[in-house]
Structures are given as structure tokens and as C-alpha cells.
Amino acid sequence: MKQKITIRDVAREAGVSYQTVSRVINNKSELSPITKEHVQAVIRRMGYRPNRTARSLTTRRTLTVGFVVPTIANPFFAELTRGVQDAGRARGYHTFLCNTDWDPAEELELLHTLAAQPVDGIILTSSRLEDDALYAFADEFQPLVLGGRLPVEYPGIGRVETENEEGMLMAVAYLQGKGHTAIGYLAGPETAPTMSNALRENGYRKAMAACGLPNGDHWVRRATLNAEGGYLAAIELLAAQPELTALMAHNDLMAIGAIQACQEMGRRVPEECAIVGFNDIDLAAMANPPLTTIRLDRHRFGFEMMNLLLEMIDNPGQQFPVRTIPMDGLIMRKSG
Amino acid sequence: MKQKITIRDVAREAGVSYQTVSRVINNKSELSPITKEHVQAVIRRMGYRPNRTARSLTTRRTLTVGFVVPTIANPFFAELTRGVQDAGRARGYHTFLCNTDWDPAEELELLHTLAAQPVDGIILTSSRLEDDALYAFADEFQPLVLGGRLPVEYPGIGRVETENEEGMLMAVAYLQGKGHTAIGYLAGPETAPTMSNALRENGYRKAMAACGLPNGDHWVRRATLNAEGGYLAAIELLAAQPELTALMAHNDLMAIGAIQACQEMGRRVPEECAIVGFNDIDLAAMANPPLTTIRLDRHRFGFEMMNLLLEMIDNPGQQFPVRTIPMDGLIMRKSG
DNA sequence: CTGAAAGCGCTTACAG
């Protein structure tokens, strides 16, 4: 590897002090146009790029953020990632991607590692941390942006939420319009009431009540939040509750698994069992049958989380109101 | 945010010089057990974590690597990412994830940004860079590990390849065994012959020839490497070449799109059109019908790329032989 | 075994 070019090399080559080169790099105003252009030319010619590590040490900005997701293997989080990165790009921000595998202990360790990295801020999605642990961490490290969790008001924590309840209401009302009254729910694992699993499940229960439909624990089945979980939960639920004519799922992956379950049990979708997903991931349209689902703009969700984080980085100590990403409505396809 | 604790704070608290604290952190041998334990206790009590930026500046190690993928929205690359990160974790390595969107100009810019970050090494998957541009970059920055591209022997470039040709041969032979002779291919966009699109397509052509089956350009359709691309290509190909009784795809996503296309065209899968994918992503088993596909262990692929990169970081200047990830064989499900 | 000095590659006041 060629010896890396430093600011001193450029200075020597340009015949100025290295501080002047620094000023050019940072686009300071107090510079004669002549030296500025000259130094810029030398920089270009030598292909010099400032070492970000050194820069970070004095500016205390790393231009780096941590992005913590349960698992990037879930396309929902992958699509979120794109939004986060796109929002950061214009400002020169890079992203450390971290997977927690839904494990709170792992999550906490990851957060501390990121804080020591150090990063300028952290975006934390679908956190499984207890409230106390979360607040304790926020006392040590800021700013923090939370997505997919009930927005708590706490210093140093920014919040972006989605309209889970509205989405569930749309889905239930739609199914009711199609004549369904026995609508089951494929839920995520049991978690604290502030976490997204609980928020969506609660949305389903409220929606059923609002539509005057019966509901209870016997129509809900919990499983992991992927296609296999949806498949397993649907098999069990449909066997135990044959009266069900429709199934809603916590997310599209689970809905895709449910289609698979119906297929195996010989129940035609949507004629013998309607299925509605949540999120509208890219693959939803390519399910067979194509998935009817509630659309959430994941790119926008990620984009807003990053934008909020950048604003918090620029305005330390300031508290920002919750940002809400509206649902884009029900996408009617073939599954329900 | 609490004022960050530095090595000097710990030293003062422990009553030693800060260099001694540094030695404890770095587990140097020349230390009395007593001071070592004492300092460790103070570190724990204060919750001190060394600032990695400062550390990097003197060690010239950032414990950070760049991982460049076309798009993380493709589950294949998401699954690869997990392997990369898992291999890095034990060594304390973090990963900058970067998306090129298949754009060579974007890719090159990203590589330079990563090099200036700086990172200790870069893993570059499915690169669309011309050979010359790749070599020029390798002259400036090392080590570099290449995945999903014809392995070139070049100083500072490590290579991990997969058995594309063997995989395609398995698939074609399997379909031939099922009685198919007219087997079409859903290819990626046209690229240079060293890139993975070309490698797999070439594998298909060689496999057809090896099995004594006719093949030619009229049975191949190019499209983007996602489900929608597969859908579009299959619609066109099946309309133009109705004699086709089976379709192979560059990857599983395209195969899932092809199932969708058959569905719409009223061709039953596999009876009226068999479909075989490539990679066996997690979702393949949840396709409807479940996808028959050639399995590649993505986690292992990612893991090996990272392991190779770490070895190269530890042994600068040394050249390593190509690493080959074998295919795990054909996974027989329902689509073909 | 432990302390004092120098330095990693930058930026930021401070002079002039």
C-alpha cells in the first residue's frame, strides 16, 4: 500500500503551512482566493483525502452513527436501512449496522460498544430493552432516536412512530366489508406494552372492538416475526379455530408464512381464508397470491429517523416532538 | 450527556500514571498483578471504555471494515452481512455497510470514501467495476476481498468464489432427469465476463451443452436481479418461446417473480412450467409453491470473506489462495 | 514493573 498522504505532504507541495491546507479542506472564509485555488489544485492532483480518524479526535464528530436493528435478514429492516443511509449521505454520514437478534442483553452491549466507538448518535429500532435500561443508557449517551416503540418523553431521546392502530383499523374494517366476522391475528412474541409487538396487537384488539366484532385470546397466536413463525402460528390457529375466515398478521413475512400454511391445509386463499399483511415490503406483491397489506413507507421511516438524529446532533440538549409516519393505506391485492 | 471519562480520569482515581492504565487496557505482560487488578477494578467501577478514535490514531487500526453490497434490500446480501459480522465480532470488528445500487461510479466513490475513513480493509461483493479501475484502487488501498466475481490474482486482493458452474450443472441435470429438454434462463443484466451475472449465465450455457441440450440466446432473457425483474423476464420469455417447459433463474428472487408470471399466464408450476432458483434464501421455502433451488450457504460465504480479510489485515503483503465455497446441493421442493 | 516524552493527523484559538 502506498504511504498515505497527509496534510503536511500537501502543505510542502503547495508551499504553504499545513494549517492553511486545513483551512482549505474545511472551507474557512478567511482565505485568499488565490491560495485557496492553488491548494485545492494540489489536493486534487495528489488525490489527498483527510484522515477522518484524526479529524474526529479534534472535532469530536465522527460523522458516523449506529443503526441497531433486530435482524437485517428481515427485509423490512433492510429497507429501513436504505432510508437511514440516504438521509445521512448528503451530510457525509456513515452507518454502523448492528443486529441484536431480538436479545436485550446483546442489544445493551451493542449500545455501549457503539457509544465507545464513538458514534455521533444512535438509531435504535424495535428495542427490546426495559424502560429503565433504556433511560439509564440515555443518561450516558445522547442523542438516541427510537423507532417502533411507544414514544416516551425523555431527555436525549428522539422518537419516530408509525400509526399501528390506524393501520389495524383499516385492515379490520376492510375485512369486515368483505363479510368477515371471525378474524384471527398472528402476533409477535409477548413483550412489554411499550414495544411494537404489543402496539400492533393492541391495535388489532381495539380495531375488532371498534368494528363490533368479537375477539379474545383464542383468536390470537404468538410466534417469531418471520415467515416461518407465521406459518407455524397459522397452522396451529386454523386447526384450533376452524371458524376463522380471515387472518391478519403482525407483518408481511408472517402473512407469507400463513399463505403457505393455508396451502398445506388445503384452504384456498382468499376464498377459504383471507390474509392481510402489514408493511408492504417489496416482496409482498410477488407473493402467491399477491398480498393484500397495509402499506408503510419504510424508506421514509428510515429517512425521518436519520433526519431527526441529525437535527439532534446539531442541537444538543434540545428536545424534539414525536414524528409520526402515517400509513399509506391498504393495498388491495389478491390474498384478502 | 455526562462528560466522557478518559484514561487520565481513571489514572487519577487509581493513583497510577495514565500509561499504566493504557497497559492494563491492552493487557500488556509487564505489569504487577496487583496494580493490574486494582486498575481493572477502577475501570469497571467507573464504567470506563477507551475511545476507539484516539486509539485508532496511534495504532493505525480502526477495528472497522467496509462491506460493500449492491443493495441490502436483496435478502441474499442481507444474509451475507450476518456472516461477515459474526466473523468480525470475536475480534471486535465493526462494519460499515454501503450500497452501490449496482452503479460502478457510485461504487468507486464509496471505496475511496471508505479508504479515507479509514477502514482496516474492505469486502467488495458483486463488483461492477472494470478490471482496470479495480486494480488501480487495489494499488492505493489494501487489503481488499472480492466476492461474487471471477477471482483475479492481484497483489492485495483476496478472493472468495462460489461454484456457479457446478450449481448450474446440478440444476440442468436435475431438470433433464425430470424429462425437460427446453430449459430457459432468466439472467441478470449483461456485464463483463468476470462478473457474477456472466459467470452464472455461462454456467447455464455450459451445463446445457454438457447435458447435450440445445441452447442459445433465444432462451435467455436479461432483467434486473430482483423479483420484479424475474417476473418481467419470464412473461416475455414464455410468450416468445412457448416451447419452454422449465425456467432456471440467476437467483431465488427472480425465480419467485417467475412463479408470479406463470400464475398470471395460467401456467401451473411445476406441471406446465418447472422453476428452479439459485441460492436458497430463507424465503425460498415460503414461496408458493415452495422453491426448488441450488443451495449456497450465505452465512458461510460472508463468514469466509471476513475471515480472509482478517488474515490479510494480520499479514500485510502476503498473498492468499482463492477460497471456494461449495454449493450445498439441490434442494428439492415443489416448484420444479 | 512504572513513569515521562513523543507522536498519530488533524482543528482551533491566538498572534501578527
Next chain:
DNA sequence: CTGAAAGCGCTTACAG
């Protein structure tokens, strides 16, 4: 408008 000094938080020879 530009240069010389100090410092960011560490590690690494060098003394002792």
C-alpha cells in the same frame, strides 16, 4: 490572510 502552538485521547518506544 497566514503561521506557530496547543491539544484531542490514546499507544509506543525509551529510561530508570
